[in-house]
Amino acid sequence: MTIEEQLIEYAKQGKLVTHKCTKCGYLHLSTAYYCLKCGSQGFEDVVLDGAGTIATYTIITVAPAGFEKYTPYAFVVMKLDDSDLRISGFMAGIATPEDLPIGTKAKITGFEDGCGIIIKKQ
Ligand SMILES: [Zn+2]
Numbered sequence: 001m002t003i004e005e006q007l008i009e010y011a012k013q014g015k016l017v018t019h020k021c022t023k024c025g026y027l028h029l030s031t032a033y034y035c036l037k038c039g040s041q042g043f044e045d046v047v048l049d050g051a052g053t054i055a056t057y058t059i060i061t062v063a064p065a066g067f068e069k070y071t072p073y074a075f076v077v078m079k080l081d082d083s084d085l086r087i088s089g090f091m092a093g094i095a096t097p098e099d100l101p102i103g104t105k106a107k108i109t110g111f112e113d114g115c116g117i118i119i120k121k122q
Helices: 003-012
Strands: 015-021 027-029 043-049 051-060 073-080 086-092 105-112 116-121
Touching: 003 015, 003 105, 051 086, 086 105
Parallel strands: 086 116
Antiparallel strands: 015 027, 015 043, 051 073, 051 105, 073 086, 105 116
16 A cells, blocks of 8 residues: 555544654654654554644635536645644635634545545534
């Protein structure tokens, strides 16, 4: 299973697989190839609950191909509850900033091929 397939499998269960450095314990997204803190390439998988708060986002009103059914939507960056990690995904049905205040509780709910991680309000 590739790293991307693994990410998708866990996203479909509402979880996020991360890479924890076996040398210093620093947590990374699973796409990291070496530790940003100590440079080690030894990682172990740590699966986190995919819940967090909205850190920032961009509202998209003109959909790229594949996103039509979700538009308007927001391309969001969510900070995970259990770490300082931030992941990006998309949230359907967001038209104005009033729809999604910064700090809104959200969680991973799935994965859409061609679009990415699906994030919904909690
Ligand atoms: Zn490290």
